[in-house]
Amino acid sequence: MEPIGLYVHFPFCAAKCPYCDFYSAPADASEMDAYSDAVINAVRAWQTKGVRFDTAYFGGGTPSLLGRRLARIAQVLNGEPLREFTVECNPSRVEDGLFEALRASGVDRISMGLQSAVDEERRALGRTADAETVLRRIRQARSAGFESISLDLMLAIPGQTAESLRTSIDFCRDAGVQHVSAYLLKIEENTPFYKMRDTLRLPDEDTVCALYLQAVRELAAAGFAQYEISNFAKDGFAGRHNLKYWNAEEYVGIGPAAHSFVGGKRFFNPRDTAAFLRRNAPLPDGDGGSFEEYAMLRLRLCEGLTQAGTRKRFGHAIPQSLYDRAEHIPQAYLRADADGIRLTAEGFLLSNSITAEILADV
Numbered sequence: 001m002e003p004i005g006l007y008v009h010f011p012f013c014a015a016k017c018p019y020c021d022f023y024s025a026p027a028d029a030s031e032m033d034a035y036s037d038a039v040i041n042a043v044r045a046w047q048t049k050g051v052r053f054d055t056a057y058f059g060g061g062t063p064s065l066l067g068r069r070l071a072r073i074a075q076v077l078n079g080e081p082l083r084e085f086t087v088e089c090n091p092s093r094v095e096d097g098l099f100e101a102l103r104a105s106g107v108d109r110i111s112m113g114l115q116s117a118v119d120e121e122r123r124a125l126g127r128t129a130d131a132e133t134v135l136r137r138i139r140q141a142r143s144a145g146f147e148s149i150s151l152d153l154m155l156a157i158p159g160q161t162a163e164s165l166r167t168s169i170d171f172c173r174d175a176g177v178q179h180v181s182a183y184l185l186k187i188e189e190n191t192p193f194y195k196m197r198d199t200l201r202l203p204d205e206d207t208v209c210a211l212y213l214q215a216v217r218e219l220a221a222a223g224f225a226q227y228e229i230s231n232f233a234k235d236g237f238a239g240r241h242n243l244k245y246w247n248a249e250e251y252v253g254i255g256p257a258a259h260s261f262v263g264g265k266r267f268f269n270p271r272d273t274a275a276f277l278r279r280n281a282p283l284p285d286g287d288g289g290s291f292e293e294y295a296m297l298r299l300r301l302c303e304g305l306t307q308a309g310t311r312k313r314f315g316h317a318i319p320q321s322l323y324d325r326a327e328h329i330p331q332a333y334l335r336a337d338a339d340g341i342r343l344t345a346e347g348f349l350l351s352n353s354i355t356a357e358i359l360a361d362v
């Protein structure tokens with residue numbers, strides 16, 4: 001079996017940000033100890049079945065809340081043929097020596113939430129670290145030996161303007177990081193932001209589109225080429241683990257709320273840490289890897305759905321019905337030629353409806 005990806009979810013956060021619906025809650029030291037042991041056991045169980053990992057991603061939640069326990073967990077992957085190993089760190093809480101311990105345990109990529117370099121916007125999102133602290137963390141990570149650092153940016157923050165977004169993009173450029181993920185703020189039900197939605201100064205739809213296109217343009221000018229709807233990287237630094245998702249490649253997900261795709265089957269753990277600690281079996285989520293699913297995921301990438309990739313994976317060309325339907329979509333949103341079909345930045349703003357339209361006959 002070829003090596004696959006590993007995602008581990010850490011369902012802990014010191015406090016809940018008002019816009020976030022990821023599965024996470026506060027925890028004490030003994031809960032984090034028990035969780036660390038459970039993760040190590042779960043990884044070992046896959047290794048015992050002969051599964052090897054070539055990418056690993058520790059996300060959350062706030063993995064860095066676990067401190068040195070993370071380095072102990074990371075060591076279970078020593079000996080795996082890893083080509084990328086990312087840990088998400090919350091810049092407001094990184095204990096002394098953690099970056100060094102992670103680097104010594106084989107982690108080679110750090111992802112941090114900047115969200116905005118404008119402190120007022122960060123505060124509106126419930127983020128406690130100021131931009132200066134984020135910069136200090138980037139420097140600490142770099143001096144610990146990390147040459148691949150990613151920052152999360154948020155678009156369509158209440159009160160965000162073209163000028164304030166430019167400040168955040170300039171921050172990413174000047175901080176010397178290699179990768180930026182820029183996500184549009186989505187108001188999720190069951191969050192404080194949802195209850196406050198009428199009083200938040202949320203940008204209107206036209207402004208949201210303008211902010212997204214500005215991010216694509218200005219990140220490119222700062223050296224971060226777009227390679228996926230929300231992801232931008234310097235040459236050679238596209239996220240290898242996340243590319244597995246968009247290439248419909250297989251991965252194991254460990255922890256509550258984590259999804260897996262192994263042996264052609266998709267399955268997931270419910271949002272329930274206690275159930276994970278009890279080793280409850282994951283729930284089935286159907287078959288994976290169909291052409292429709294592959295096409296849908298590939299259309300998130302700037303490269304798009306290619307003839308070469310489709311032939312390699314499925315042994316046939318892109319079905320003509322996709323080209324027939326693509327003909328009716330304006331060129332501003334989509335390009336279809338002998339190499340394949342791909343969305344433009346403007347098209348990414350309508351990606352759900354465009355993708356559904358061109359795949360309607362599959």
Ligand code: SF4
Pocket residue numbers: 012013015016017020021022024060061062090
């Ligand atoms: S730190 Fe991240 S995962 Fe935790 S509540 Fe905030 S946004 Fe959600």
